[in-house]
Amino acid sequence: MAVRFGVLGAGRIGQVHAEAVARVRGAELVAVADPVQAAAEAVEARHGCKVRTIDEIAASPDIDAVAICTPTDTHADLIEQFVKAGKAVFCEKPIDLDIARVEACLATVAQTGGTLMIGFQRRFDPDFRALKAEIDRGAIGAVEMVALTSRDPGPPPVSYIKRSGGIFRDMAIHDFDVARWLVGEEFETVMAAGSVLVSPEIGEAGDFDSVNVILRTASGKQCTITCSRRAAYGYDQRIEVLGSEGAISAANTHRAKIEVATGAGYTRPPLLDFFMERYMAAYTAEIATFVDCLRDGMPVPTTGQDGLMALVLAEAALRSAETGRAIPVAEVTGEAGGV
Amino acid sequence: MAVRFGVLGAGRIGQVHAEAVARVRGAELVAVADPVQAAAEAVEARHGCKVRTIDEIAASPDIDAVAICTPTDTHADLIEQFVKAGKAVFCEKPIDLDIARVEACLATVAQTGGTLMIGFQRRFDPDFRALKAEIDRGAIGAVEMVALTSRDPGPPPVSYIKRSGGIFRDMAIHDFDVARWLVGEEFETVMAAGSVLVSPEIGEAGDFDSVNVILRTASGKQCTITCSRRAAYGYDQRIEVLGSEGAISAANTHRAKIEVATGAGYTRPPLLDFFMERYMAAYTAEIATFVDCLRDGMPVPTTGQDGLMALVLAEAALRSAETGRAIPVAEVTGEAGGV
């Protein structure tokens, strides 16, 4: 029997998840909620589901699971409400910008014994999965150094940045998760440098738009992350991993696999430049995995703990960029009371 | 209002088109027919459509269009039956192996004023479309020489080859269509060479498994086609076009966009090796185009005449391979009574 979904939030990412639920065999999109009636109705019209309020969805016996796609500052409350209501919860990252609040929320989830999966869709991207599978089968020996490149086509509105927690928490957080996933060990220290090179407004809002990070585990494995809010050539998302017996890389996705050769050179099209287009297959695979885990009673692959640790690394990176110190991860988790 | 479809034939290609119809916004899969009950029911179960007989579908007032996915030798009859029944017809290539029969069928379609679109899905492949769009916008100047590479991962059963009309008619026919599409002029002469290199059984069945073709228009534009029934590395489908001001190529699709570097070299995965996986996006775009044309009252892009001309070129190529002569296309069409 299909897992029956309510999607909370009908904005951009809510539409993505509604589409993903609609595509996944074994999932059924039953309801959608959004304070903006027109947004909710657009999803209803497209997918034939019902518009309900969040509380109605929580109380609906025909709902097994929800996908939380609302603003970040509502995530923790909604997770708690829905696990208490006995629904399986899929929630977009981050759980909250405040580490202590995240920990409290995870404690509540643990008490209820409910299921919480965090939306780190990159782990489900077909190319990144293929890369991880090669590593897992030993193709490059032991992982030593990971290099992640992550550049947006252009900066978001400053209004977004003011609420987002900044480049480490809203953008690099995906890379922190991928770093942990690929390295397979927790990081011990974080170094980072931040600059304002793209948009002075971002600087005025107290954020960086161009950052580099070095993560290091106790055993010495390292990961670098380079992020920029601007890449004229599209949405640049690459992974390179060096191992003891080789290296592996995952390439970008161009708009088409063609090349034009003229006297000016050989030209391929720019990259896909919208994250929803770039990662649509990943979002779908992510929901499919969530559904499979619920059906088979298996643990989800991206847990609340994963959400917490990515946030901790983001916090440490921010402190390092601000202070010029290598930040021990334990310094951040210690304050928070023991992650 | 959606275009309501019946799919005739629930074999491999029928399943592809049922899936394509299901995916296309503006299309609705209403019915499926297949003499093998289990096959029809599998489509019904998957897509929630109804199993009906072919005659029932022809008579159904809730059917606007059909996709003919039955064996080749039934195509012409079904096209005639369904255009007479007032249904729009999408039919898999070829219309028939006999040119005179094709011409008679097209005459019937013309008399009814019905719509017939032939399934040359490569024209709808996103990469090939992007290549064509670049040519059309003048990126390489005037088209001069086209080179098509078309290799299957492995040979079909000899039983298939015995019914298919052989490598020129069942495999290269797609390339003949692409050649006409890209060159934009009709070809005047055809030269071809055929060999049996892959499978002696294919040779015993009177067919080739490895062929090269040169097509030439009256103005001197040329197109080469190379086909093989075997490519150890997957389903190899490439286009190169030389123009007066440059060249353009469309690359293959690998199983993942990763590369592993070791002491043995840099290795990317093999190609997708199944035509349905390789061209699923093309099949979907093809049906979407058919639906758009019906909705907007526009002519379809791949007509019965296109189906006929591809078959004529296949016939000419076969004669050339058998006789060692450059075959004038007019020799084939002339016999058939004037295409």
Added chain:
Amino acid sequence: MAVRFGVLGAGRIGQVHAEAVARVRGAELVAVADPVQAAAEAVEARHGCKVRTIDEIAASPDIDAVAICTPTDTHADLIEQFVKAGKAVFCEKPIDLDIARVEACLATVAQTGGTLMIGFQRRFDPDFRALKAEIDRGAIGAVEMVALTSRDPGPPPVSYIKRSGGIFRDMAIHDFDVARWLVGEEFETVMAAGSVLVSPEIGEAGDFDSVNVILRTASGKQCTITCSRRAAYGYDQRIEVLGSEGAISAANTHRAKIEVATGAGYTRPPLLDFFMERYMAAYTAEIATFVDCLRDGMPVPTTGQDGLMALVLAEAALRSAETGRAIPVAEVTGEAGGV
């Protein structure tokens, strides 16, 4: 002790070979001859060799070998003169445009027991050699289909074409040699189509500027050759080989291994567009091989017979393009009196 060279002809290709001799360890450039005094003196100035007449070089006891880089219509006479004079001879292709004259020349060489190596430098290109080595070690199984792409950046002067024997004899002749080298069997039939798409003047001179060829061996192996006198993006020289267990390709050489990504796409530089730059390493390796063979008393890898067979294939291709028939190679060799 070094092999002491005289270079006959100080034009463009003579300068290339003088440079190659100068670079090769074990070779010494002793003398150069050219009716244009200034050309000979330029080589003398650059390499510190002596200007002599051709007859002086033939009579020089301090000359072991010559590189014949004079106009085509002098090649056969000079080969005969120098093998009779006891010099080892390296001669640029072709030996002569007339097959009977080539055969007579080769008979003379055979009578003297002298050494003659023909300049098919592509066999010595590092990338093409690497490709051949992979085939020889069995990387793709048995060779089945070869595809050669050969495009010049732009057409030569029509005055050159009038003397050169035309596109099949002056340009495709390299591809005919490469085809024989890679396929490893003699070809039995030749089909070709020719067009005038680049330059009407070339057509007025009775030549084609755009041709495609299909070669077929008795066992069914095939090779296609596509040539054009124009490629806006540089000197396009590629090889693809399909075998029973895989395929192999050799890529072009770009002006630099860089790529610029902007909103307009990802652009690599055009190809090297001059044959001397593209093949300088090959010319040097070719002379080095000639020197090694002389030193070690080994047979040369590109013989007079290779020069003859490439010319025979060119003749057959021309006849096929003119008549629209597949030309048996035996038809050309038979006329010539048994190659």
Added chain:
Amino acid sequence: MAVRFGVLGAGRIGQVHAEAVARVRGAELVAVADPVQAAAEAVEARHGCKVRTIDEIAASPDIDAVAICTPTDTHADLIEQFVKAGKAVFCEKPIDLDIARVEACLATVAQTGGTLMIGFQRRFDPDFRALKAEIDRGAIGAVEMVALTSRDPGPPPVSYIKRSGGIFRDMAIHDFDVARWLVGEEFETVMAAGSVLVSPEIGEAGDFDSVNVILRTASGKQCTITCSRRAAYGYDQRIEVLGSEGAISAANTHRAKIEVATGAGYTRPPLLDFFMERYMAAYTAEIATFVDCLRDGMPVPTTGQDGLMALVLAEAALRSAETGRAIPVAEVTGEAGGV
């Protein structure tokens, strides 16, 4: 008139420079010195130059310039000896491992008014030069972020590491120079992390074998450097630069430009894996540039100051890796007395 060279040191890098001098038009290799007689004689035999002692070369009127290729701890003394002797000096990096010693040496050079060029050959690599030229012509707008990848095929002997000054000073020093060259501003702070992942012996010798560095200028431009002593797939040397209007990259050099496709995938050969083979063209261009500068009375492009600053960055990186602090460059230069 040619610049007449003496090469000091006939070890591996001395042989490279002797070869480079021999290849460069306008340079003449006159003498070679090495305490190991056999090494010096091998160079003499190969290039026809004379074996002399270092002091003889310093006193030779037929020597205009020297290339210092001796062990690092002799560089500063030899530079001083030869500029005082009125010879132009080309010296392999580094000038010395001690910053104060470097500064004293450069002061001596300044007093004599002599010419000193430091061997940072990567600036002369054809691909890297092409990349720099594109940046300089504005192809990617303003440079923002540079990423350098630098991996050796395998670790050097530990005995070498004990004398070399460690990975930052003997290996990353090239990257520090490239970073300054590409960014076009001096760096203000340096962060680095070091690990021992390749060879425990290296760790026991007090060095790292795997490091990441972040460099930051006052204006916020950043450069990352990743180095490893081991790359199973060859000598990995890449540059990526992100600018305000695009990005540019320089690719690696494979052993051949071929690709083999089989059921196991598409495989290109590994990289060139020896620095002398990878950079031979760069070494030659470097000497050619030195010669051109001497001939034309132009300043050399890689100065003693460049050598000093690369060493300062290496020193700062080491301190950062050891302390976990972002090291201000001024902290290092300040100690040294004002670079």
